[in-house]
Amino acid sequence: MSKLNSLAISENGFIFKPSTGESFVTNEIGLFIIQLLKSGKKADEIIQEIIKDFEVDNLTAGKDLYEFLDFLKKENMTD
Template identity: 75%
Template sequence: MSKLNSLAISENGFIFKPSTGESFTTNEIGLLIISFLKQGKTADEIINEITKEFDVDAISAGRDLYEYLDFLKREKMLD
């Protein structure tokens, strides 16, 4: 998760990647997912956390999570 730790993430959802100078925006759930990832949680654990707190079923939450993870990988913010 070292790559995620190198990002500058503001509580407003603004993400700055110092290594490339790129910036990104994310929303509340996105910020939450990133913080879980930083804590080293697995995908299943994150899905579990999200379904506990939000009104969403595990299948939808999982589908969204994997799409989000794909985006992080594509932008090389995650291994």
């Protein structure tokens, strides 16, 4: 199972990492990104989905995505 799929994520944006017992809270956009990553979407596709759903420009969507990916990587939640 991938690290991302092993996470327990609630609809409220509460993330539980079973391998360490740590928990995190993310916002609406973070939750949106995680769900898209879990469904196998690539970065470009995710950016387009963010632009569409959150009505932001390309630059903001990209910034949101890569900041969140950095966070996931830092917390060892992605492979």
